[in-house]
Amino acid sequence: MSNIIRHEPHKILCHAVEYGGLVFLAGTVPEDMTQDVKGQTKQVVDEIDRLLAKAGSHKSKILSATIWMADIRDRAQMNEVWSAWVDPQQLPVRACVESKMADARCLVEIMVTAAK
């Protein structure tokens, strides 16, 4: 059995976990929540890039993504940033739904599972 490798523990969670050829990322939120939904989404995907690199993966290897939005009506704007970011030849499965998040200023949170 492969080992579990945990990255960037922070109080209550890790930001990335590797196991068995898979990389799990935590629900990633923007650092600067004063930005609009496009700005926040850009921050989130930049952070996903950073964490995937750290775990030996890449956006082209994302298998599945779950996106939570504070207001689902912002989906088109989030999708503009998503579409510019994802590898168009290597699209993951995805669900996108509305839920309130821990910080009321947070407009988008993305959780991904990737291959190594």
Add this chain to the structure above:
Amino acid sequence: MSNIIRHEPHKILCHAVEYGGLVFLAGTVPEDMTQDVKGQTKQVVDEIDRLLAKAGSHKSKILSATIWMADIRDRAQMNEVWSAWVDPQQLPVRACVESKMADARCLVEIMVTAAK
């Protein structure tokens, strides 16, 4: 390491992704959202059947499902269709919660992970 096989890319996502013995499906929504919750759920599970077959899997191999409903009070009706559909000898784990979805007429969305 096994390859990633991606099925039915559509603009921003794929509808199914295979990797390492696992099959990931996108959050599957009904095509005809004018139907009631039972009709919509039937459409969703039919589509899941179709996608699993395409990826070399089957409903009897579903490991985990996440179900989002526009109104959690519709859960009993959704469960009628779910119960008639799932393999009673091969039940997956499952969570079912309420969230608004991209299309306000969408009453149910289901995301599954299956074994090959």
Add this chain to the structure above:
Amino acid sequence: MSNIIRHEPHKILCHAVEYGGLVFLAGTVPEDMTQDVKGQTKQVVDEIDRLLAKAGSHKSKILSATIWMADIRDRAQMNEVWSAWVDPQQLPVRACVESKMADARCLVEIMVTAAK
């Protein structure tokens, strides 16, 4: 390919499924929903401990958790119980969002994926 092992089937779902070195748990809810959020969270993590043990895993091997709360403002209280429970050297990735759940008295539901 490894076998799928399913634990505690109950009408519409199983409470745990093992496959390929992974353990999937259903969205676990408290049994006594008259308790406050801390009491409910304690029940949920106790139940997760029980199910992981049954599937040959352990909280130190949790890879990923998704937490749904009826009221995200209860997050700090839930986190007190979470923090006391998780292995601080083996923290999983995690997302925590607000969604209504099947029973209106249910304040917290947790779904985890673990390694064997």
